Amino acid sequence: xxxxxxxxxxxxxxxxxxxxxxxxxxxxxxxxxxxxxxxxxxxxxxxxxxxxxxxxxxxxxxxxxxxxxxxxxxxxxxxxxxxxxxxxxxxxxxxxxxxxxxxxxxxxxxxxx
Amino acid sequence: xxxxxxxxxxxxxxxxxxxxxxxxxxxxxxxxxxxxxxxxxxxxxxxxxxxxxxxxxxxxxxxxxxxxxxxxxxxxxxxxxxxxxxxxxxxxxxxxxxxxxxxxxxxxx
Numbered sequence: 001x002x003x004x005x006x007x008x009x010x011x012x013x014x015x016x017x018x019x020x021x022x023x024x025x026x027x028x029x030x031x032x033x034x035x036x037x038x039x040x041x042x043x044x045x046x047x048x049x050x051x052x053x054x055x056x057x058x059x060x061x062x063x064x065x066x067x068x069x070x071x072x073x074x075x076x077x078x079x080x081x082x083x084x085x086x087x088x089x090x091x092x093x094x095x096x097x098x099x100x101x102x103x104x105x106x107x108x109x110x111x112x113x
Numbered sequence: 114x115x116x117x118x119x120x121x122x123x124x125x126x127x128x129x130x131x132x133x134x135x136x137x138x139x140x141x142x143x144x145x146x147x148x149x150x151x152x153x154x155x156x157x158x159x160x161x162x163x164x165x166x167x168x169x170x171x172x173x174x175x176x177x178x179x180x181x182x183x184x185x186x187x188x189x190x191x192x193x194x195x196x197x198x199x200x201x202x203x204x205x206x207x208x209x210x211x212x213x214x215x216x217x218x219x220x221x222x
Contacts, residue, residue, distance in 0.1 A: 059209075082132045106155050
């Protein structure tokens with residue numbers, strides 16, 4: 001079944017540890033995004049990639065990094081996790097980039113202690 | 114600054130009609146999206162409006178007034194499965210989506 005998958009689904013992490021959230025899509029979409037969702041707040045864009053080989057910063061990029069080595073994969077790395085990064089993280093992709101419908105992964109719930 | 118305003122929570126009765134409003138202020142405008150998000154799940158696309166007027170899609174309709182910075186999502190013949198959060202997201206001049214916090218819709222029998 002075509003779609004976008006994230007891993008892990010859930011993770012508890014000690015502060016200071018490094019963590020990579022994985023995101024893979026098999027729809028050959030050009031654009032991919034990472035969002036975080038916190039209670040009472042809208043989705044906030046962390047980083048995005050309009051096409052393989054390029055990345056850009058979103059609204060809340062500090063403490064996070066991404067890479068886009070190929071079309072399918074868009075991992076998000078927390079170099080040294082802090083408790084304020086406790087959140088639900090959603091990866092999304094879009095066939096048309098800027099004005100296209102977003103297809104979301106199921107989310108990764110991260111708790112930093 | 115950029116701002117999205119939608120009610121935090123609404124309650125409606127199964128079989129009824131409900132209208133969820135969204136007002137927005139963005140730097141430029143490139144259309145407005147509505148997404149549905151069930152608790153613990155990912156958002157899913159409902160509608161996209163770029164021109165003024167009403168777009169109808171089955172039981173769901175979405176309206177846009179660009180001059181007023183206003184949109185609404187209309188849900189007809191409500192079903193229990195419509196209990197979810199509804200997210201309003203206009204796109205700004207850079208085509209970045211600005212997300213509202215969402216309206217939690219509770220459907221009662």
